[in-house]
Structures are given as C-alpha cells and as structure tokens.
Amino acid sequence: MESPVRSNVIIVGAGISGISAAKVLAENGVDDILILEASDRIGGRVRKDEFGGVSVELGAGWIAGVGGKECNPVWELARNSGLRTCFSDYSNARYNIYDRSGKIFPSGIAADSYKKAVDSAIEKLKKEEANHDDDFEPQSSPKTPIELAIDFILHDFEMAEVEPISTYVDFGEREFMVADERGYEHILHKMAETFLLTSEDKIMDNRLKLNKVVRELQHSRNGITLTTEDGCIYEANYVILSVSIGVLQSNLISFRPPLPRWKTEAIEKCDVMVYTKIFLKFQYKFWPCGPGKEFFIYAHERRGYYTFWQHMENAYPGSNILVVTLTNGESKRVEAQSDQETLKEAMDVLRNMFGTDIPDATDILVPRWWNNRFQCGSYSNYPIYFNHQLVDNIKAPVGRLFFTGEHTSERFNGYVHGGYLAGIDTGEALLEELRKEERQHGSQTFLLEPLLALTGSLTLTQSDAVSGLHKWEIPRQLFLSSNKLGLPEAIL
Numbered sequence: 001m002e003s004p005v006r007s008n009v010i011i012v013g014a015g016i017s018g019i020s021a022a023k024v025l026a027e028n029g030v031d032d033i034l035i036l037e038a039s040d041r042i043g044g045r046v047r048k049d050e051f052g053g054v055s056v057e058l059g060a061g062w063i064a065g066v067g068g069k070e071c072n073p074v075w076e077l078a079r080n081s082g083l084r085t086c087f088s089d090y091s092n093a094r095y096n097i098y099d100r101s102g103k104i105f106p107s108g109i110a111a112d113s114y115k116k117a118v119d120s121a122i123e124k125l126k127k128e129e130a131n132h133d134d135d136f137e138p139q140s141s142p143k144t145p146i147e148l149a150i151d152f153i154l155h156d157f158e159m160a161e162v163e164p165i166s167t168y169v170d171f172g173e174r175e176f177m178v179a180d181e182r183g184y185e186h187i188l189h190k191m192a193e194t195f196l197l198t199s200e201d202k203i204m205d206n207r208l209k210l211n212k213v214v215r216e217l218q219h220s221r222n223g224i225t226l227t228t229e230d231g232c233i234y235e236a237n238y239v240i241l242s243v244s245i246g247v248l249q250s251n252l253i254s255f256r257p258p259l260p261r262w263k264t265e266a267i268e269k270c271d272v273m274v275y276t277k278i279f280l281k282f283q284y285k286f287w288p289c290g291p292g293k294e295f296f297i298y299a300h301e302r303r304g305y306y307t308f309w310q311h312m313e314n315a316y317p318g319s320n321i322l323v324v325t326l327t328n329g330e331s332k333r334v335e336a337q338s339d340q341e342t343l344k345e346a347m348d349v350l351r352n353m354f355g356t357d358i359p360d361a362t363d364i365l366v367p368r369w370w371n372n373r374f375q376c377g378s379y380s381n382y383p384i385y386f387n388h389q390l391v392d393n394i395k396a397p398v399g400r401l402f403f404t405g406e407h408t409s410e411r412f413n414g415y416v417h418g419g420y421l422a423g424i425d426t427g428e429a430l431l432e433e434l435r436k437e438e439r440q441h442g443s444q445t446f447l448l449e450p451l452l453a454l455t456g457s458l459t460l461t462q463s464d465a466v467s468g469l470h471k472w473e474i475p476r477q478l479f480l481s482s483n484k485l486g487l488p489e490a491i492l
C-alpha cells in the first residue's frame with residue numbers, strides 16, 4: 001500500500017473561499033498546501049455553462065453591493081480581471097406584473113401593493129424582534145395574486161434568503177450582472193493562477209487534486225487524516241474545510257471523533273436556501289425589451305410559481321433566452337421532476353402572460369443545486385434574529401480543523417464576497433496559529449518568505465508533525481542560504 005500523501009495544510013473544496021484561503025497562505029510563505037476538490041473543476045457555486053450559444057451562470061450571477069463608500073472586493077477582482085458585466089436592477093420588476101390573463105397591473109396598483117407588502121414585512125420584523133420568536137406568523141398574510149407576487153420578491157429576494165440589503169450598504173446598493181463568455185469563474189481562475197500554475201501554465205498536481213471526494217476526517221491534537229471516496233489517504237497538520245453548510249449538514253463527510261455538540265448544533269441551526277435559475281431558449285423573442293423591462297413577474301395564486309422572470313438581451317443581445325427563478329419548495333419540486341415537465345409548466349405560464357401563439361422553447365436548462373451532493377442547496381441563511389454566538393460557533397476551529405465558506409461570514413453570508421472574505425479571514429487565522437506554534441517551538445517552521453526570497457521556488461516539506469516536533473527536510477542549498485539569515489541551529 002502506498003504511504004499517505006502528507007501536507008502541511010489541506011484545503012477541502014476549491015470554491016471562492018477555499019481558493020482565497022489558499023492564496024493568503026501561499027502569499028505568506030506556507031508553501032506545502034494541497035487543495036482536494038470533489039468535482040472536476042474549480043469554482044463551486046460560481047459556475048457557468050454553455051447554453052443557447054452563450055455562457056450562462058448557473059450559480060452566482062450578480063456582483064451585489066457596488067457603488068458605495070467601500071469597495072466590494074469581488075467588484076475589484078472583476079475589474080482587475082477584465083470581467084464583462086452589465087448593470088441590472090430587478091427592483092423594476094414590480095412595474096411589470098402580469099396576471100393570469102396576460103394583463104399588466106397598472107403601475108399605481110403595483111406600487112401601492114409593493115408599499116403595503118413592505119409595510120407588512122416591516123411590521124412582521126418588529127413583532128418578531130419584540131417576541132424574539134422566529135416562528136411568529138404575520139397578522140395579515142398576502143392573499144391576492146399581486147400581493148403574493150410582491151411578497152415573493154420581498155421575502156425571497158431580500159429577507160428570507162440572504163441578509164437584508166441594508167447590511168451591505170457600505171459596499172453600495174447597485175448590482176451588476178456578469179456577462180462574460182469566460183464566466184464569473186474567470187475571477188477564481190485569475191486568483192488561482194498566482195499559486196496553482198507552473199511556469200508552463202499547467203496546474204500543479206501537488207497543489208490541487210480534482211475528483212477527490214473527502215469522506216472521512218480523522219482528527220487529533222497531532223494532525224488530521226483524510227480519506228477520499230476512491231480510497232486515497234492524505235495527512236495534514238491542519239485542514240481548512242470550505243464545503244457548504246448543506247454539505248456539513250449532510251452525511252457526506254464523517255468526523256472521527258464526531259464534532260463537538262456546540263459545533264453540530266450551530267451547523268444544524270443555519271438554514272439552507274435553494275435558489276434555481278431555469279434557462280429557456282427561443283428562436284425569437286416575444287417579450288417586451290425596452291428600458292425597465294428586463295425583469296417581469298407572473299402573479300399566481302400559488303406563491304412563487306414561476307414568478308420571477310428575466311430576459312438576457314442586456315447581457316447577450318440576440319440570445320433569445322429567458323430565465324425564470326424559483327426558490328425553496330418550488331426549486332425542490334422542480335428538481336424532482338423531468339425537464340420536459342418543467343418545460344411544459346413554464347410554457348403554460350408564458351402563454352398565460354403572452355398569448356397562445358408564442359413559440360415553444362427549443363431548449364431548457366435546469367440546474368439542481370439541492371440534489372448536488374457537493375452543494376446540498378444554494379446558500380446559507382441565518383435566522384433573522386440570530387445570536388452572534390451561532391456564527392462564532394459555525395466558524396470556530398475544532399483543534400486543527402478550520403472552517404470557512406460563505407456561511408462563516410457574519411456580514412456577507414450567501415454572497416460570493418462573503419466566501420471570498422471568509423477565505424481570507426480563515427487563511428489569516430491559520431497563519432496566526434502557525435506563527436504561534438512557531439513561537440512555541442522556538443524554530444523556523446512555516447513562514448518561509450525570507451527563505452523563498454533567497455532561494456526562489458524551493459519547496460519545503462514537513463516530515464514529522466505527528467510527533468509534535470517540527471522537523472524539516474531542508475535541501476542543502478537552502479541550508480546554505482538560510483545560514484545567511486542566522487536561523488537557529490534547531491531547524492538544520
């Protein structure tokens with residue numbers, strides 16, 4: 001049997017948080033890092049696909065929180081990597097509400113109903129705050145189709161799924177949609193290339209392994225052993241686990257010994273939201289396309305039934321693609337049925353709005369985030385009046401096991417920038433731990449910046465951490481260079 005591959009730090013998951021954590025470590029001289037990713041790609045919930053001749057975003061599609069006093073760091077990454085985006089404002093949707101007979105509700109009624117829905121939502125929040133009861137039911141729930149439609153926008157887009165917009169006002173309230181053939185994931189590739197690519201632009205096999213589904217984490221005070229589905233064994237001094245909250249709640253990964261109760265309880269308390277964008281391709285467009293018409297709403301008695309629509313003409317003119325968004329119960333229902341059934345339902349809704357003579361869609365794409373065992377949902381959602389201890393517990397390390405991901409970002413959970421900032425946070429927390437260990441052992445260990453400056457790309461490997469002694473295999477060349485630094489004898 002082959003001996004296990006040993007690394008200083010193993011990162012489980014190559015989504016935005018895993019990549020940003022790895023980058024922080026690599027940039028600070030922690031050279032012996034390995035990323036194990038279950039799927040066959042980098043990106044996680046940032047994922048594009050080719051559909052109807054263009055690139056569509058199955059996962060994150062918007063860069064939210066732009067134009068404020070502070071800069072959303074993902075906006076900066078997008079700018080620096082030359083990602084093409086277009087301004088997108090879904091708040092206009094409330095003026096384009098269709099009823100089942102295809103009539104548009106007059107904007108006065110729509111605006112009035114919107115105000116009523118906002119007022120009732122604020123009222124509900126105040127009462128919940130007073131009662132501290134998350135299950136509190138509002139006195140008057142929406143009844144008419146238009147109220148249901150507007151309630152759906154408010155509830156699912158601003159309050160229930162991600163944190164209220166007011167919490168990211170520092171970054172601004174504008175949203176830009178990614179409209180780039182390389183996809184949103186291009187920013188991850190740009191980030192990763194600084195530490196994952198060889199000089200020949202090849203991925204370093206010793207730093208990233210794809211199709212490695214971690215199934216077991218055996219952790220102790222001396223180190224962590226990871227077993228993957230294909231039977232490979234990896235060992236590490238530290239692990240950063242960047243899998244989603246849905247995966248943590250599932251039984252994909254078993255922990256030996258089990259995680260402590262404070263941890264598992266916190267993980268269980270965080271909701272997982274499902275958000276699904278269904279793409280439909282047509283031979284020609286039959287929907288209105290002028291200014292303020294990008295989004296439209298279907299008002300139906302059933303809450304969230306093919307409610308929220310968008311055309312993709314602003315992002316890709318001439319693409320003739322419509323996107324309809326479903327959430328939670330509707331998402332799960334549609335994931336469980338065939339795409340042909342979904343196509344039929346969506347076409348019936350479109351015919352109600354635009355008449356029976358519209359053409360059939362020529363293609364449909366239905367992502368399945370809920371049933372994807374490497375995601376188990378779309379993003380985390382803390383209860384509205386959560387206790388800060390809850391987030392601290394979700395995030396807190398357990399011994400040598402660190403946790404990251406959008407669900408660990410108290411301010412920006414549910415967002416790409418939440419994942420990005422969480423990765424940086426966790427990377428820095430681990431660096432701090434490594435420095436502490438270094439001080440305790442009184443020897444040079446992990447922070448190799450000065451050494452690398454002298455020796456270029458030499459790789460150090462930690463040979464024996466299990467014993468708790470940090471011995472290093474140091475190439476002779478490095479020994480000679482490091483002597484110039486007056487490093488303690490102990491490491492040599």
Ligand SMILES: Cc1cc2nc3c(=O)[nH]c(=O)nc-3n(C[C@H](O)[C@H](O)[C@H](O)COP(=O)(O)OP(=O)(O)OC[C@H]3O[C@@H](n4cnc5c(N)ncnc54)[C@H](O)[C@@H]3O)c2cc1C
Binds near residue numbers: 375
């Ligand atoms: C449909 C949808 C729409 C969204 N829209 C937006 C938006 O418009 N704007 C926005 O800012 N955010 C949006 N988000 C949220 C955003 O995509 C996420 O918050 C962010 O990408 C999460 O990054 P992460 O690194 O925390 O997790 P992930 O991207 O999920 O990364 C975790 C990685 O771990 C891997 N993994 C899982 N289990 C294992 C295992 N056992 N072994 C090894 N690897 C494993 C997964 O394959 C994955 O690659 C959306 C998400 C979805 C699904």
